[in-house]
Amino acid sequence: xxxxxxxxxxxxxxxxxxxxxxxxxxxxxxxxxxxxxxxxxxxxxxxxxxxxxxxxxxxxxxxxxxxxxxxxxxxxxxxxxxxxxxxxxxxxxxxxxxxxxxxxxxxxxxxxxxxxxxxxxxxxxxxxxxxxxxxxxxxxxxxxxxxxxxxxxxxxxxxxxxxxxxxxxxxxxxxxxxxxxxxxxxxxxxxxxxxxxxxxxxxxxxxxxxxxxxxxxxxxxxxxxxxxxxxxxxxxxxxxxxxxxxxx
Amino acid sequence: xxxxxxxxxxxxxxxxxxxxxxxxxxxxxxxxxxxxxxxxxxxxxxxxxxxxxxxxxxxxxxxxxxxxxxxxxxxxxxxxxxxxxxxxxxxxxxxxxxxxxxxxxxxxxxxxxxxxxxxxxxxxxxxxxxxxxxxxxxxxxxxxxxxxxxxxxxxxxxxxxxxxxxxxxxxxxxxxxxxxxxxxxxxxxxxxxxxxxxxxxxxxxxxxxxxxxxxxxxxxxxxxxxxxxxxxxxxxxxxxxxxxxxxxxxxxxxxxxxxxxxxxxxxxxxxxxxxxxxxxxxxxxxxxxxxxxxxxxxxxxxxxxxxxxxxxxxxxxxxxxxxxxxxxxxxxxxxxxxxxxxxxxxxxxxxxxxxxx
Numbered sequence: 001x002x003x004x005x006x007x008x009x010x011x012x013x014x015x016x017x018x019x020x021x022x023x024x025x026x027x028x029x030x031x032x033x034x035x036x037x038x039x040x041x042x043x044x045x046x047x048x049x050x051x052x053x054x055x056x057x058x059x060x061x062x063x064x065x066x067x068x069x070x071x072x073x074x075x076x077x078x079x080x081x082x083x084x085x086x087x088x089x090x091x092x093x094x095x096x097x098x099x100x101x102x103x104x105x106x107x108x109x110x111x112x113x114x115x116x117x118x119x120x121x122x123x124x125x126x127x128x129x130x131x132x133x134x135x136x137x138x139x140x141x142x143x144x145x146x147x148x149x150x151x152x153x154x155x156x157x158x159x160x161x162x163x164x165x166x167x168x169x170x171x172x173x174x175x176x177x178x179x180x181x182x183x184x185x186x187x188x189x190x191x192x193x194x195x196x197x198x199x200x201x202x203x204x205x206x207x208x209x210x211x212x213x214x215x216x217x218x219x220x221x222x223x224x225x226x227x228x229x230x231x232x233x234x235x236x237x238x239x240x241x242x243x244x245x246x247x248x
Numbered sequence: 249x250x251x252x253x254x255x256x257x258x259x260x261x262x263x264x265x266x267x268x269x270x271x272x273x274x275x276x277x278x279x280x281x282x283x284x285x286x287x288x289x290x291x292x293x294x295x296x297x298x299x300x301x302x303x304x305x306x307x308x309x310x311x312x313x314x315x316x317x318x319x320x321x322x323x324x325x326x327x328x329x330x331x332x333x334x335x336x337x338x339x340x341x342x343x344x345x346x347x348x349x350x351x352x353x354x355x356x357x358x359x360x361x362x363x364x365x366x367x368x369x370x371x372x373x374x375x376x377x378x379x380x381x382x383x384x385x386x387x388x389x390x391x392x393x394x395x396x397x398x399x400x401x402x403x404x405x406x407x408x409x410x411x412x413x414x415x416x417x418x419x420x421x422x423x424x425x426x427x428x429x430x431x432x433x434x435x436x437x438x439x440x441x442x443x444x445x446x447x448x449x450x451x452x453x454x455x456x457x458x459x460x461x462x463x464x465x466x467x468x469x470x471x472x473x474x475x476x477x478x479x480x481x482x483x484x485x486x487x488x489x490x491x492x493x494x495x496x497x498x499x500x501x502x503x504x505x506x507x508x509x510x511x512x513x514x515x516x517x518x519x520x521x522x523x524x525x526x527x528x529x530x531x532x533x534x535x536x537x538x539x540x541x542x543x544x545x546x547x548x549x550x551x552x553x554x555x556x557x558x559x560x561x562x563x564x565x566x567x568x569x570x571x572x573x574x575x576x577x578x579x580x581x582x583x584x585x586x587x588x589x590x591x592x593x594x595x596x597x598x599x600x601x602x603x604x605x
Contacts, residue, residue, distance in 0.1 A: 131373050131374060132293070132296070133293075133297075133376030133429075134421055134422040134425040136422050140393075140420065140422070141380050141393065142392070146377075148384055148385075150499075150500050151374065151377055
């Protein structure tokens with residue numbers, strides 16, 4: 001037994017060291033020289049729990065709510081190396097939908113010959129696309145992320161029910177958007193990257209209620225237009241993201 | 249040998265692929281957009297949606313097709329009737345699906361290529377996205393875009409028309425809306441007696457001429473030529489209808505200074521578009537004149553030009569009416585290019601049945 005445990009103890013140590021040497025001398029140079037594909041994975045959560053449409057959660061104000069829909073547009077993904085220069089690797093719009101696993105992974109090109117230290121993207125829809133008619137693909141208005149009576153995209157949507165809501169059917173419904181000056185809900189997100197391969201980004205819906213602004217379902221159950229409440233929600237949810245470091 | 253095989257198989261794949269995505273070899277026929285003499289450049293971006301005969305015909309068919317509504321009865325044309333300059337004739341509010349009503353008087357549709365914003369509150373910023381609103385509104389056509397795509401893709405004639413207009417069989421929201429826009433921008437009304445007078449091809453009779461002078465003095469600051477609107481939003485001092493509670497422009501800007509403001513409507517074809525006002529509260533032009541004549545007690549956001557009312561004698565009203573009659577464009581109202589396409593039938597008028605109830 002002792003031999004085995006000794007073996008275990010040293011082998012793991014040895015292996016780790018060997019692995020580290022191997023990584024530093026062989027893998028890293030190859031990884032950083034070749035332009036490799038990187039998957040960006042969005043993991044939607046409510047606090048520590050994985051978000052599951054249909055499940056109930058509690059916000060910081062003790063309000064229990066059930067989530068039915070959680071979706072958001074992101075575009076213009078940029079990476080920076082240690083020098084801090086951001087390079088656009090994907091200009092396209094993506095609609096991340098908690099109910100559709102395939103929508104939560106985005107493949108992009110890494111940086112040639114450089115280590116990524118930071119990722120930046122825009123949450124929302126480019127303002128020009130709000131004013132130039134009907135778009136296609138994920139921006140097709142049939143995706144339900146579009147206001148038809150007051151033209152503009154819904155950038156992010158969090159909808160469900162809560163007994164605390166005084167709205168008909170106890171709904172709470174946050175549709176956030178706005179492209180005009182003075183009511184822009186576009187937000188830039190910048191996050192550190194400490195991994196070398198794929199990047200996992202957690203989006204925590206509880207931040208919608210509790211970040212820069214205090215938002216309660218009791219006082220604000222509905223946001224269906226651009227304006228102050230939409231901008232407050234946007235200022236909150238811009239902080240809902242964090243990247244997951246290597247061994248989390 | 250292997251190479252040959254590879255080439256053949258690639259050819260086969262392309263052929264099979266093509267049979268799924270049928271690509272038209274014929275180019276659509278460009279359609280000219282003629283700017284009436286003396287008018288400014290249109291604001292509609294034709295580069296993004298080049299007008300073609302095929303695109304226009306497709307848009308025309310869509311405009312008259314009840315299948316764009318959930319129950320098949322409410323085409324765009326059910327509320328926008330050509331003989332009423334594409335407004336709803338004789339209805340303060342229009343009938344929508346499931347015995348519903350719109351909350352506003354359906355405006356006439358013409359000269360839309362010169363318009364930057366749409367709806368009486370200016371909430372819509374591009375003509376291409378306008379139809380999304382009536383199509384999905386529960387008190388208009390009550391349909392989803394998904395269902396419309398299913399219905400159109402199933403229809404062989406539509407498939408053919410989309411290929412003819414856009415080059416391949418793709419039918420998506422964008423193409424439907426672009427086709428509708430092609431029809432809508434062609435609705436130009438610029439051939440009334442007034443236009444012919446301006447172009448030196450006719451002349452006003454005495455009351456019309458006097459009416460024009462009064463108009464230029466008392467009305468043209470808002471109902472500006474040649475469109476007979478300056479496209480601004482104003483409150484002419486109408487009290488809010490408490491059953492509708494329509495605050496107009498304020499709903500879009502959320503600025504209290506825009507409370508009860510509505511876009512200045514064009515007065516072209518005004519004789520055929522009764523009733524009047526954003527909620528159709530005025531049954532006749534006489535009612536409108538009576539309103540302008542009185543002092544408007546409704547302070548707040550009422551336009552400064554109207555605070556004291558517009559002095560109008562009965563005599564002047566007669567002449568103004570004569571002038572406004574010269575704005576009727578019969579060429580436009582009877583233009584067969586804009587009428588129900590041959591081979592189509594209009595969905596059974598929802599009206600007759602509803603009025604019986």
